[in-house]
Amino acid sequence: MRSDEVKKGYHRTPHRSLFRATGLKDEDFEKPFIGVANSFIEIIPGHFFLNKVANIIKEEIRANGCIPFEFNTIGIDDGIAMGHDGMLYSLPSRELIASSIESVMNAHKLDAMIAIPNCDKIVPGMIMGALRVNVPTIFVSGGPMAKGYKKDGTPIDLASAFEAVGKHEAGVISEEQLRDIECNACPSAGSCSGMFTANSMNTLMEAMGIALPGNGTILAQTVERETLYRKAARRICEIAKEETARKKFTLKNILNENAVRNAFAVDMAMGGSSNTVLHMLAIANEAGLDFQLKDINAISRNVSHIAKISPSLTNVHMEDINRAGGVSAVMKEMTKRSNNILIDNLTISGENLLQLIVGAEIKDKNIIRTIDNPYSEVGGLAILYGNLAEQGAVIKTAGLTGSRVFTGKAVCFNGQQEAVDGIIGGKVKEGDVVVIRYEGPKGGPGMQEMLTPTSLIMGMGLGSSVALITDGRFSGATRGASIGHVSPEAAEGGMIGLIEDGDEIHIDVDNYILSVKLSDEEIGKRKANFVPLKKKLQSRWLSQYRALVTNASNGAVLKTDL
């Protein structure tokens, strides 16, 4: 066992002394040591109960002949960090989480791991850290939140709360209506109820085979969810106790190129968050796989969009997908279109993907559509290229409310706050393209999520007549013609930094185009005089991050010199 390094032989006398101080006895040194990487933190509704989840898991691990060691990572609630400079810390926290897992697991030579993420970039952070360790790892998330209801019975969620601000701003809803939404949007513990970043990533873990079926959709704090926690704990013990299984089920053996392809395919079928592109590229990079941004459209072209969930369809939530058969039923339906999903791939359960989903069925065809009645014949995300995004940009086509082709005049803002002030101040009109730059991984730094400006645009009734492009990113709750991750970013001299008010910007989703109508001569002239802005930073951590981060077309991973 890997843990023999810290527990066997007379050289390890001091080590065993320390373990004995934590309560270990003679017989425990024969058992596998399992890291329980928890992301319990009191401020996030998806995480404040994870201490109880870990207790259930540890109890099950002990009952199954292994020794659990729980440790915690940090977490940031993007909803609470949204709309102010706290959001600068969101994406960088992915790196802290990954590195903390690597540090604890490798320093103590633990044999296997069960990871308990739930929200947003905490999920990829944990996956990235686990890939560096590469011991058998199973993921079991906290679980999604139930949807909420307004007094009049309309289903709502956190996206409704963000958009309500825009509606109130535009005088469409009263203070009382705003309060009704505030008090009812988030009715229970769990990751926010739509297909936002958290639930997108928790869903993709099923597609990758690193979590058990139900991980993406079974509501938090239910009996069904507790069963899933216990099952995951038993499975990791089963693997950890057996030498051949420990070799067979290392994380990189499960999370291979096919798993990444399956993740993107399911993402396309269910209209996942645009952040999945960033995170899956970072995961592929961490796994040492040759998977690039440009490979994504080929997957999208081949996958039908069969499940629409909030924010794309505002009355459908994860609990509905669960009731309709879950992610397994989506994947089973996908198998009916050729090469949609690579079903031979091994999963952490010990079965291949096909064996896992073969018994699944769609129980409500209004919620999960059949392959012959899709929302569209292509997936819910697209990568756009052009002179404005030579290294690519991302749009969630599933969330489009207006036309798939759009030409408009640029209204430029250097940073999110300037844009929010401009939108509220009436600077943006029908037919405009809002340009928010210097918000990329380096420029922000940290690539803020722009849910506030996109929700304002939706709430103010401009969702179908205004587009938005940024080198920053969006939350999973963003909808409308919102194009993010524009690379190269303004801070590294990208074209988005050279656009001027009134320039004509062209977007064509089905032909994957994002361009500005300027002659090469004009572009050359502007480039010759261009000095990108560089923000003065107060934060040591963010300045370290800025020095190391690469642009979004690489998943905003940190430069390393191995």
Ligand SMILES: CC[C@H](C)C(=O)C(=O)O
């Ligand atoms: C509701 C949006 C959520 C808080 C988020 O940050 C995401 O989905 O990325």
Ligand SMILES: [Mg+2]
């Ligand atoms: Mg987020």
